Amino acid sequence: xxxxxxxxxxxxxxxxxxxxxxxxxxxxxxxxxxxxxxxxxxxxxxxxxxxxxxxxxxxxxxxxxxxxxxxxxxxxxxxxxxxxxxxxxxxxxxxxxxxxxxxxxxxxxxxxxxxxxxxxxxxxxxxxxxxxxxxxxxxxxxxxxxxxxxxxxxxxxxxxxxxxxxxxxxxxxxxxxxxxxxxxxxxxxxxxxxxxxxxxxxxxxxxxxxxxxxxxxxxxxxxxxxxxxxxxxxxxxxxxxxxxxxxxxxxxxxxxxxxxxxxxxxxxxxxxxxxx
Numbered sequence: 706x707x708x709x710x711x712x713x714x715x716x717x718x719x720x721x722x723x724x725x726x727x728x729x730x731x732x733x734x735x736x737x738x739x740x741x742x743x744x745x746x747x748x749x750x751x752x753x754x755x756x757x758x759x760x761x762x763x764x765x766x767x768x769x770x771x772x773x774x775x776x777x778x779x780x781x782x783x784x785x786x787x788x789x790x791x792x793x794x795x796x797x798x799x800x801x802x803x804x805x806x807x808x809x810x811x812x813x814x815x816x817x818x819x820x821x822x823x824x825x826x827x828x829x830x831x832x833x834x835x836x837x838x839x840x841x842x843x844x845x846x847x848x849x850x851x852x853x854x855x856x857x858x859x860x861x862x863x864x865x866x867x868x869x870x871x872x873x874x875x876x877x878x879x880x881x882x883x884x885x886x887x888x889x890x891x892x893x894x895x896x897x898x899x900x901x902x903x904x905x906x907x908x909x910x911x912x913x914x915x916x917x918x919x920x921x922x923x924x925x926x927x928x929x930x931x932x933x934x935x936x937x938x939x940x941x942x943x944x945x946x947x948x949x950x951x952x953x954x955x956x957x958x959x960x961x962x963x964x965x966x967x968x969x970x971x972x973x974x975x976x977x978x979x980x981x
Contacts, residue, residue: 708831715886718903720758723900724789725797725893728756728872729931730907732879735888735923736954738962742882744859752862754879754914755802756872757795761823764870764885778842787823787868792830798896800838800867806863810842811835814851814875820879827868848875855879884962887921892931918967921959923949926975948978 706714719725730755734745744750767782796813801811813831817824830843833841846854848871854861855878867875880889889907906924914920926945933942957974958964966974 717763719764719903720777720893723895723903724759724897725895725902726757726759726897727795727894727902728758728945729802729892729894730756730876730879731752731927731931732883733927734883736770736950737956737958738884738888738953740882740884742852742856742859745882747926748860750883752857752859752877753802753864754863754872755795755799755866756876757791757866757868759869760788760791763873768828785820785868786871787825787826789826789830790793792827793834794896796831796834796866797837799864800834800841803841803864806839807843808863809840809875810844810860810863811838812851812865813843814844814848814865814871815845816848817872818847824868831866851875853879863867876887876907885921886924887961888923888927889929890924890927893937896934902932902935904928904935910965919960920968921961921969922972922975923953923959944979950977952977967968 724781728976732751734750736742740746762785764784764786766784766786769779769781772779796811801809811830814910815824815828816946817828818971819905831843831845835841838918848867851865852875855875859882865872865875876889877886880886881891886908887906891905891907893903893905906928908924911920926949933939935944952971952974955974957971959966959968959971
């Protein structure tokens with residue numbers, strides 16, 4: 706199934722129809738996992754990307770036309786949609802999350818120098834919302850500069866809030882810096898709890914390696930921990946996180962992070978760690 710068909714037929718259909726407008730993607734550096742970032746060897750790194758998950762660049766507004774003109778004559782229009790409501794609610798979510806972390810800081814990702822309508826609105830809402838959180842540090846960074854910051858100054862990050870597209874890309878970069886996309890967990894939340902939320906590893910289904918024992922289960926187990934937190938079970942979530950750290954620290958790693966363990970090997974180690 707082509708990626709755009711499966712995405713719009715399943716994941717985006719679920720996220721939009723259940724108004725799962727907050728996508729939370731922690732970037733966790735695990736013991737025993739070698740990061741390609743040299744700074745991670747001696748610097749404590751831990752940040753979370755908060756992604757606007759309902760509008761922005763992934764609204765699906767637009768279309769294709771003029772195919773009848775023949776080869777080379779078709780056009781495609783893809784529109785991004787930014788609303789004050791959508792911007793404000795994800796930013797308040799990010800600020801509230803920052804208040805629960807050791808460093809209270811929110812970094813807003815923008816591209817308002819080139820996108821003079823939607824992203825200027827984004828900037829204006831961020832400035833307005835920030836006034837209600839005087840105890841939280843803020844910064845507004847262009848997305849290209851933020852990609853550089855992820856690599857050069859990641860210790861300066863705590864909560865990064867960004868649009869649908871920008872956060873999608875940046876969170877993958879963060880996961881790669883932590884060692885592998887296979888480690889990345891995510892939560893698609895309807896914070897008002899009017900609808901169910903959805904929890905999934907960032908890497909997706911990976912059909913090309915299905916059944917071979919190569920997949921890294923850590924992203925899925927980390928997503929389950931996010932689900933337990935959402936369900937009001939923080940102690941159980943902490944146990945899952947501790948099991949993940951114990952497993953990677955023991956060197957039981959899948960191939961994507963330099964090990965030789967199979968999916969089943971890592972899963973058995975996670976279960977054993979939970980039992981002890």
